[in-house]
Amino acid sequence: MxxxxxxxxxxxxxxxxxxxxxxxxxxxxxxxxxxxxxxxxxxxxxxxxxxxxxxxxxxxxxxxxxxxxxxxxxxxxxxxxxxxxxxxxxxxxxxxxxDIDMKDGxxxxxxxxxxxxxxxxxxxxxxxxxxxxxxxxxxxxxxxxxxxxxxxxxxxxxxxxxxxxxxxxxxxxxxxxxxxxxxxxxxxxxxxxxxxxxxxxxxxxxxxxxxxxxxxxxxxxxxxxxxxxxxxxxxHLDEKTARRREIATIYRKNLAHDCILPENKDGKSVYHQIVIKHEKRDDIRKELTDNEIGSAIYYETPIHKQPIYEEFGYRLPNSERFSKEIMSLPSYPQLTDEQALEICECVNRVIG
Ligand SMILES: Cc1ncc(COP(=O)(O)O)c(C=O)c1O
Missing domain, CATH: 3.40.640.10 (Type I PLP-dependent aspartate aminotransferase-like (Major domain))
Structure with missing residues (x-):
């Protein structure tokens, strides 16, 4: 990668x-x-x-x-x-x-x-x-x-x-x-x-x-x-958190639409994951993979859909839909501005 x-x-x-x-x-x-x-x-x-x-x-x-x-x-x-x-x-x-809030998971x-x-x-x-x-x-x-x-x-x-x-x-x-x-x-x-x-x-x-x-x-x-x-x-936690926040800002400013999940209006996120939600999620991931850029899905399967929870028979429709539209972009503090911009360009080829 x-x-x-x-x-x-x-x-x-x-x-x-x-x-x-x-x-x-x-x-x-x-x-x-x-x-x-x-x-x-x-x-x-x-x-x-x-x-x-x-x-x-x-x-x-x-x-x-x-x-x-x-x-x-x-x-x-x-x-x-x-x-x-x-x-x-x-x-x-x-x-x-x-179930979850579709806005921020x-x-x-x-x-x-x-x-x-x-x-x-x-x-x-x-x-x-x-x-x-x-x-x-x-x-x-x-x-x-x-x-x-x-x-x-x-x-x-x-x-x-x-x-x-x-x-x-x-x-x-x-x-x-x-x-x-x-x-x-x-x-x-x-x-x-x-x-x-x-x-x-x-x-x-x-x-x-x-x-x-x-x-x-x-x-x-x-x-x-x-x-x-x-x-x-x-x-070193606070300096690394500050860098994660900068990376989130670069994504927000440079993606064709701001499809990043919103930060709680009464709080401050530390952007452990920078998550985008888009119906073309699978196409975005393919474009990233084709360009040797890593991404991930947290979580592909909501807990209630895991085999060990099936016996409870839950139906939680928001999270089931949410899990099909979300994906995480790289958010680690070592990521450079240039790399973050390259990721945005790649995503924009699909959503722009
Ligand atoms: C939301 C959440 N809860 C619990 C855990 C469990 O932590 P650990 O993997 O250290 O047992 C994790 C981490 O993997 C997590 O992300």
Whole structure:
């Protein structure tokens, strides 16, 4: 590919931090872990951050810390990565999948009458969801909000960072995300000390003290070396987000029609994905591929259409149509202005 869809970043600074941690700290539970947690909490504007080994674990442990489990129902949108729903089933709770807003692919709760025990809104593509409607829904039912901010490190809603809006925020550091840890990793954020302590315990086999275990738990900790790399990545997150925003602006200005999904008017997207929605989606992708330019579709199959969800028999027409018209253009900070303009020219040959 002349312009790949994604490039993995590995800098000297990341390498030095990793080697320093491996040489000087315990491989598990080293001081880089607590430092990364403190810095991430400060960045997000929450009192606590507890690191884990993936975004999926962050979601699952958050639900468990909130005592969501057997006989609980949890609502989440169908246009997301499957982990947003699987985490619910992994706790033995029932997932209630909901349809999306055709405008931006985010959760749509209008006319939703489901009675549930928790809600997992997703800040999909790095764009904050319509949190006012989520908050209203949660207040009406008196239920906790677990934000799936796995794609939205640093995004803001009404001036507050995502991950600080609900009861718990969940982040992923999978290599394609806006920041990584050089492997799998995740983070939970909260202002609630009890929840933070419970997540800390469940990520460590349900440990209460060194030799006492008072609940069931997993081994879901973040390794020290990954935390050390995460600290470097966090330091550069804002400058990389600024570049993603510039790239989105180049696309918006130079595409024949602005078919990029809109940013939440009350928030700031971090453009994890720059998504266009167009009925000629497949032709656009073909033109890009023919010109050796990478693209991708998030998500080709809404969660409710995945084989493991078919048994529930959902029909969610917005997301089914949406998934046929969307595609993502390269959005990584290393993309040059010239490359972004070349991508626009290529897309314009189809839509212009
Ligand atoms: C919206 C969303 N939720 C959850 C996850 C799960 O994160 P992880 O892959 O780190 O388990 C991801 C990332 O892949 C995601 O994009």
């Amino acid at each position: 002349k312009i790949p869809f994604f490039v993995q970043e590995f800098t000297e600074e990341m390498e030095e931090a990793a080697i320093h941690a491996l040489r000087n700290e315990s491989f598990v539970g080293g001081e880089s872990v607590s430092k990364f947690e403190e810095e991430f909490a400060r960045y997000t504007g929450t009192k606590y951050a507890v690191s884990v080994n993936s975004g999926n674990s962050a979601l699952q442990l958050s639900l468990m810390a909130l005592d969501i489990g057997n006989k609980s129902k949890v609502i989440t949108p169908t246009n997301s990565f499957i982990a947003s729903a699987n985490c619910i089933r992994m706790t033995n709770a029932e997932p209630i999948l909901t 985010g959760i749509d709760l209008a006319n939703n009458n489901d009675v549930v025990n928790a809600i997992i809104p997703v800040h999909i593509y790095g764009n904050p969801c319509n949190f006012d409607s989520v908050k209203l829904f949660s207040e009406e039912q008196n239920i906790p909000i677990i934000e799936d901010a796995c794609q939205a490190h640093g995004a803001e809603y009404r001036g507050k960072k995502v991950g600080s809006l609900g009861d718990v925020g969940c982040f992923s550091f999978y290599p394609t995300k806006n920041m990584t840890v050089g492997g799998d990793g995740g983070m939970t954020t909260t202002d609630n000390e009890e929840i933070a302590l419970k997540i800390k315990s469940i990520r460590d086999n349900g440990r209460k003290t060194k030799n006492e275990f008072d609940k069931l738990g997993f081994t879901m900790r973040l390794n020290t070396v990954n935390a050390a790399i995460g600290r470097v990545q966090l330091r």
